[in-house]
């Protein structure tokens with residue numbers, strides 16, 4: 001296929017590789033219609049490519065949304081891993097809230113806007129990304145698939161930029177040369193089952209951020225930060241909501257432990273293996289209790305800044321007050337998150353907190369969100385309420401369980417396809433065109 005044809009095709013069918021079969025069938029007729037064929041310069045090899053995409057999609061056996069992948073993971077993971085990935089704290093009230101709260105916001109579309117070209121790319125911390133969805137840090141990904149974190153990180157590297165977003169990136173922001181280079185952001189957990197260096201070698205071009213837990217052993221923490229810098233990670237994501245771990249009842253019941261063939265790959269000795277045993281409760285909570293520093297305070301942000309030049313993103317902020325404190329302390333960005341509702345039950349959903357944090361921060365730094373993002377309209381709502389980018393945690397684990405790297409790519413493909421469709425149907429052709437008035441809380445209508 002000529003490069004020109006390929007670019008045109010992708011600009012008209014931006015999410016083609018990710019489309020469910022039914023949609024692909026509909027679009028694959030473009031190359032067969034001679035007038036459209038001329039207009040779009042589609043060649044027969046384009047049609048062949050389309051057919052190949054259809055065959056690829058058929059391997060997914062009708063998995064068309066993130067819930068389908070969730071169901072697959074729930075049917076195929078063993079109980080120890082499934083409960084660890086799935087669970088929230090306490091009664092799991094906030095876990096449900098993270099999802100359902102998105103439904104409390106309504107989208108107000110604009111009609112008769114030219115959306116023949118839609119671009120969902122954006123920029124975070126000065127880096128261009130092909131869609132405003134990144135991968136949140138989730139621990140121990142090799143329980144889901146042998147390739148674990150390396151596979152997830154590779155997807156973020158290979159994730160394609162559409163022809164239109166390539167133009168945007170080059171024209172408006174002057175960064176990134178080739179389509180496909182933009183990718184998205186992958187955040188590696190401190191508690192990963194692949195090391196900082198392994199992931200870096202597996203996905204050298206991915207925009208990688210490192211999620212940091214601070215250990216009581218500060219020398220060990222400092223060495224870890226140095227390794228992260230040396231391996232080319234571009235930011236530190238300091239998790240500020242975990243002096244201890246929340247009570248996840250299933251993990252206590254299961255006496256959760258990391259399977260013995262895996263280790264926490266960033267460490268050696270006890271720091272690597274202590275989670276392969278349970279002393280009677282959840283092995284991960286026992287690990288955290290004995291090794292993480294529960295005395296962490298705002299002063300420690302200064303300490304962290306003194307040992308690294310990397311930008312520091314604070315993850316786990318849930319109030320305007322803490323957001324302002326974080327920005328004053330020198331944070332480069334705020335990630336609004338309730339840790340996937342795994343810490344303290346009855347916290348608000350992340351989407352409920354977002355407007356207050358965005359307002360308090362007042363544009364001084366970028367604000368991101370994770371927690372319960374499961375479809376394109378969720379992403380759109382978060383962007384309209386002021387998030388620069390959203391992240392997903394569990395959905396990447398579901399994709400990984402399904403088919404490793406390909407499965408995670410499918411998850412991102414679906415989200416991108418859904419977001420592009422949302423853009424088209426709301427009259428937005430780029431992230432810059434999303435206006436705050438396009439999303440309102442449902443109470444707006446109840447007052448009318």
Ligand SMILES: Cc1cc2nc3c(=O)[nH]c(=O)nc-3n(C[C@H](O)[C@H](O)[C@H](O)COP(=O)(O)O)c2cc1C
Pocket residue numbers: 084085086098136137138139189190191211239315337338339340341342370371372373391392393394395
């Ligand atoms: C299985 C699992 C492991 C997680 N591990 C970490 C971690 O190591 N560090 C961290 O800061 N957050 C961790 N989180 C929280 C995620 O980074 C993220 O905040 C959350 O998953 C987002 O919600 P979602 O799963 O609904 O997308 C974990 C979440 C899950 C589900």
